[in-house]
Amino acid sequence: MAGGSGAAAAAAGEASENPNVSELPFAEGGESDPSPPRVTFAQYLASPVVTLMIGSRKSETILTAHQGLLxxxxxxxxxxxEFADDGSPRQIELPAEDIEAMGCFLEFLYTGDYFPRKAPGQRTLEKDPSIPDVDMTGEQLLKHAKVYTLAENFGLTHLKNLASSKIHCVNSTAKGEIAYARYVYRYTARDDTSIRVPVANFWATRSHTLRSEAEEEFRSLCLEFLQFGYDVLTRVLDEKLKRERNEKMHPGVPGSARKRPRHSSTTA
Structure with a gap:
């Protein structure tokens, strides 16, 4: 797994990008704000070990992590x-959580990031032979989406923002985008605009070209999640009204098309 820097270095590297970096375990406090003494890495590792039981009993996976980080x-x-200090086992059951997302969550706790990391100064993810350049099935998008929803459930805002930023670095196909949109509309709250709005905007501006690559899947998605169809239609109509207003105010001047950081490949 890539990313060999320690948690302290990772936290320092994120400081300039995210104002909530103080949520990371080894971040230093600001000069003007009094902060508690810094907890060393050894102190975190000296805290009790907690057993995490991931998944159902038929496919249960056992992971462990230090309580000081959890x-x-x-x-x-x-x-x-809720744990007693009598030496009894410290266990937490998480039957509904995804094992890969939990792995990313724990990697984030220990290092301040998770694989694949964002390339410094670029809107791309680090290259790895195990990751295809184009996400044909939506697997890469779903990985980060699952980390996003897990971070939401566990209350880690910085991890949620990090996962969201990585979603926009994935180069995908229409079918991959549909798999991602289906997950978002199934597992995120209706008022979670930070992840739903980009999905609706993406399809509103590109459905006329992408729909031909996955016509049946797109139709099924719209019928399964009526809110998705409504959100897309609303943005299409809003954009139409915006163009009409611009044409009336500035005749002959072409409107500027909205762009989204992440793009979809035309490869079927």
């Missing part, structure tokens, strides 16, 4: 507060 999450802080 409690950075409000969800785990509350769960760990």
């Amino acid at each position: 409690v950075q999450s409000p969800y785990f802080s509350e769960a760990c507060a």
